[in-house]
Amino acid sequence: MSHTIVIFGASGDLTSRKLVPALYNLERAGSLPPDTRIVGFSRTPMSDEAWRAGLRESTAQHCDCGPVDDASWGRFATRIHYQPGDIGQAEDFAKLDRRLAELEAGADATRVYYLATAPQFYEPVVTALGAHGMAAETRGPRRIVVEKPFGTDLATARALNATLHGVFHESQVFRIDHYLGKESVQNILALRFANTIFEPIWNRRYIDHVQITVAEEVKVGRRGAYYDTAGVLRDMFQNHLLQLLMVTAMEAPVRFDATAVRNEKVKVLEAIRPLDLGEVAAAGVRGQYRGYLDDPGVAANSQTATFGAIRLEIDDWRWQGVPFYLRSGKAMSCRTTQIVIGLELFAAGRRTFHREPNRLVIQIQPAEGIQLHFHTKVPGEGMRLRLTDLEFSYSREFQGRLPEAYEPLLLDVMTGDASLFARADEVEKSWEIIDPFVRVWHSVDMPPVDVYEPGEWGPVASAEWMAAQGRTWFDLCPVLT
Numbered sequence: 001m002s003h004t005i006v007i008f009g010a011s012g013d014l015t016s017r018k019l020v021p022a023l024y025n026l027e028r029a030g031s032l033p034p035d036t037r038i039v040g041f042s043r044t045p046m047s048d049e050a051w052r053a054g055l056r057e058s059t060a061q062h063c064d065c066g067p068v069d070d071a072s073w074g075r076f077a078t079r080i081h082y083q084p085g086d087i088g089q090a091e092d093f094a095k096l097d098r099r100l101a102e103l104e105a106g107a108d109a110t111r112v113y114y115l116a117t118a119p120q121f122y123e124p125v126v127t128a129l130g131a132h133g134m135a136a137e138t139r140g141p142r143r144i145v146v147e148k149p150f151g152t153d154l155a156t157a158r159a160l161n162a163t164l165h166g167v168f169h170e171s172q173v174f175r176i177d178h179y180l181g182k183e184s185v186q187n188i189l190a191l192r193f194a195n196t197i198f199e200p201i202w203n204r205r206y207i208d209h210v211q212i213t214v215a216e217e218v219k220v221g222r223r224g225a226y227y228d229t230a231g232v233l234r235d236m237f238q239n240h241l242l243q244l245l246m247v248t249a250m251e252a253p254v255r256f257d258a259t260a261v262r263n264e265k266v267k268v269l270e271a272i273r274p275l276d277l278g279e280v281a282a283a284g285v286r287g288q289y290r291g292y293l294d295d296p297g298v299a300a301n302s303q304t305a306t307f308g309a310i311r312l313e314i315d316d317w318r319w320q321g322v323p324f325y326l327r328s329g330k331a332m333s334c335r336t337t338q339i340v341i342g343l344e345l346f347a348a349g350r351r352t353f354h355r356e357p358n359r360l361v362i363q364i365q366p367a368e369g370i371q372l373h374f375h376t377k378v379p380g381e382g383m384r385l386r387l388t389d390l391e392f393s394y395s396r397e398f399q400g401r402l403p404e405a406y407e408p409l410l411l412d413v414m415t416g417d418a419s420l421f422a423r424a425d426e427v428e429k430s431w432e433i434i435d436p437f438v439r440v441w442h443s444v445d446m447p448p449v450d451v452y453e454p455g456e457w458g459p460v461a462s463a464e465w466m467a468a469q470g471r472t473w474f475d476l477c478p479v480l481t
């Protein structure tokens with residue numbers, strides 16, 4: 001059966017920066033199913049040729065694949081079509097429906113509707129697809145991909161789920177979080193569940209705490225208008241950081257299928273101890289980089305956090321008493337995403353040998369790999385010990401480029417595998433956890449947000465907050481390069 005990918009928001013940034021480059025890379029690798037067509041829909045009046053030409057340029061800029069070559073682009077371009085239209089106009093949807101039927105030559109096809117528009121258009125597109133019978137699966141599977149942000153709080157996420165479920169079955173809905181498409185995130189599952197060496201220590205008896213850091217060097221830049229209403233909690237915590245927490249903490253699924261994997265992930269969220277509003281302020285630190293207020297689109301007196309650190313507790317047999325520290329910020333000292341498993345300090349060792357515990361560092365980006373930190377005797381210096389490491393690096397071990405996160409995820413939607421996509425209950429539970437932090441951090445009773453200098457690891461208060469809990473942040477720029 002052929003495939004049709006319909007992109008709503010065809011002239012937007014996401015389409016040109018991520019989606020089309022990912023599809024082009026799949027084409028080059030020979031992984032895109034042969035009968036795939038890509039149909040763009042947006043208001044800009046454009047011909048097929050004009051859209052193709054624009055995409056060739058933007059793909060060359062963003063595809064991370066070297067020069068775009070004529071042969072592969074030539075093949076790829078024949079798949080690309082454009083249909084101008086307005087989401088608010090019923091007749092434009094009718095035209096789109098006719099165009100799709102024409103391109104599919106009346107045959108059955110798998111259709112993927114991709115919501116790459118601004119979020120306020122998600123519900124109108126879904127409703128219009130329903131009204132035109134375009135979600136019905138009489139002529140092949142119909143799937144919808146919903147980008148983040150999935151709502152701005154629990155209430156709006158529930159409303160969006162209700163709109164989706166009014167038109168699509170849950171099995172047709174693919175809520176994308178590109179962090180789950182990263183090779184190294186998926187490898188956490190392999191590391192944990194394919195290696196007997198880690199399983200016995202992956203619990204409260206051996207692990208003191210877990211740190212999950214997503215540090216970005218970039219500032220908010222041109223995205224001020226969006227970012228100032230979102231802040232780091234909505235932009236990074238509700239989705240990417242909680243996803244990393246779930247894959248780190250979940251139990252082994254009985255099968256690697258969408259139901260079993262997502263059941264286990266949701267159980268982690270269900271086990272996170274709810275905090276009342278009084279506890280929330282002490283369970284986190286927020287900061288704002290100096291200069292944020294001058295970024296375009298940012299309110300002059302904005303209290304929006306561009307840095308956040310929070311502490312969550314998972315009340316289950318495996319994790320009770322092991323804090324999970326989640327931290328993310330813009331304008332930090334470097335770009336790195338790391339999960340640090342801090343092991344218990346050997347009690348006798350505390351007195352005799354050393355003060356630093358073993359660590360397992362899983363680096364998600366920029367370079368992907370794993371380091372195990374352990375003590376070694378320094379030669380010739382009695383029992384003086386030093387922390388050294390064992391290292392696995394993806395690039396050293398496996399040749400060739402790692403696929404960009406959108407590549408495997410797009411293929412998964414085409415084949416109908418939802419394991420790496422968030423389920424309705426998963427996004428709602430995530431908002432339930434993050435909402436109280438948003439409420440407290442935005443409350444007028446909070447002291448002014450702490451300012452940090454760009455290039456630091458957030459405000460000083462963040463290190464002090466950790467120290468007060470007897471721990472230190474693992475503040476190392478990429479341990480693997």
Ligand code: BG6
Nearest residue numbers: 148178214216235236240337365
């Ligand atoms: C996006 C956020 O979801 O993730 C951005 O909206 C952020 O603010 C980006 O920069 C980070 O993604 P990555 O893959 O570069 O770590």
